[in-house]
Amino acid sequence: MSPSSQAGAATPYPSTIEVSGLSSSIVSVAVRLNRLSHTFPDDLDIVLVGPSGQAIMLMSDAGGATSI
Structure with a gap:
């Protein structure tokens, strides 16, 4: 099956980012999605998700039916 015809969670999912050595709290986060492609981005x-389970939806049902 080619990558463009697969369905399901992204690989790797979930993607974990380890952060260490900070002397203070994180006050700002920037998110960049590299090499993202999908034939129906509305999906x-x-x-x-933060380390204590706090979560924020960055994007949902956005983009319609135009391939990205």
Whole structure:
């Protein structure tokens, strides 16, 4: 099966980012999605989850039916 015809969670899912050595709290986060492609981006849900389970929906049902 080619990558463009697969369905399901992204690989890797979930994607874990380790942060260490900070002397203070994180006050700002920037998110960049590299090499994202999908034939129907309205299907995508992008969520950022913190270490204590707090979550924010960054993108959901956005983009319609135009391939990205």
